[in-house]
Amino acid sequence: MSLQAKLDAFKADFEAGKPPYNVPPSVIEVMHRATAELVASSIAEKALKAGDKAPLFTLNDPDGHPVSSADLLAKGPLVISFYRGVWCPYCNMELQALETAFPAFRELGANLIAISPQTAANSRKSVRQNTLSFPILSDTHNDVSAAFGLRFTLPDYLVELYTNLKNDLPSFNGDDSWTLPMPGRFIVGQDGVILYAEVNPDYTRRPEPEDMLAILQKATQSAVA
Template sequence: MKKIIYLVLFAIGLSVHAQNDLPKQASEITPLLIGEKIPNVTLKSVENTDVNVLELIRKKRTVLVFYRGGWCPYCNVHLAALAEAEKELLDLGYQIIAISPDAPKSLKVTDEKEKLNYLLLSDSIGELAKAVGIAFEAPENYKPLITKGSDGMNTSFLPVPAVFILNTNGEIEFEHITPNFKNRISNDLLVAVAKSLKK
């Protein structure tokens, strides 16, 4: 009987370990697809308050952006570019929500530095990035950066930069996912897609 219990516990342990395994490379991720729904999770705001993501999305169509952190120069350029497209997107009836593994206090630094008007949320343990399927194992040279940015909450993963356009049910209508973190969607393409989805 003891042997059976040990075998069951061993199998459970293997199963849990397998679920926690992350892809080793950005190119190996398996993201949610168009038509699938964003999972319901609660993240932290710049003020360190709980924010239910699906409740926000239910209010209006959403441009959901995942970025690596405020320490990433390519991400900061992308966030600033999004700010330039914000008025057009707002006029089309969208909201912008940007999510990273950064802790709330790191988000605040990014928010103030880039003078952003849209919402930044903290996914320091990677609950949403992993559920969406865009998290991968961070290379060793990034681990000090992500540990510092997340206030010690994240020591192991990075999200692949991604932009999703969601309807108010949280369903993905468009996605742009770039394993090469240096490449980001242009404002022209993003606005054009947002317009076409509104028709």
């Protein structure tokens, strides 16, 4: 089953209020409103695209070790996935799919990292919960996601909903700004130019990891040539 098919199946059960979710329709309506407004804002159109230069960054892994994008790019192409956090089931399913694809990425000489605004403790939970072997990095205040054009501020009514649902983003992220990244997937070539960019303001939609392989293969061939 494809990643998107799994996401669609989860969404159908979640929005139908099936156990164990038991989510009332009013909550779903608020979530739909927030997504529709984010789509309508056209913020995703301002994110970095293929052909743009990717900003360089250094972020810490869950153990506090700095990971440099420049160092990773010196070794090969880099796949970057921005996600919302371990509290997001759609993100966890995406991380699991990326883990499955990770050996194929490595065979093509590419590295993979995932970036979220959450604290180191929650990043460690991401690694444990999803049995990950690639680096999870903490983007404090969503500064790197902002550099890629992904950061947005949650509207007040969504903050109220999250608070009522005990989804305390300031606690998860160690930051009281109530900002998140739109989910984004990028492939950056060794010259720092973005080869692929997929950004979607609808967090229930994610690209297939397998779609990265042809682009990585082409990048590897270009580097050899």
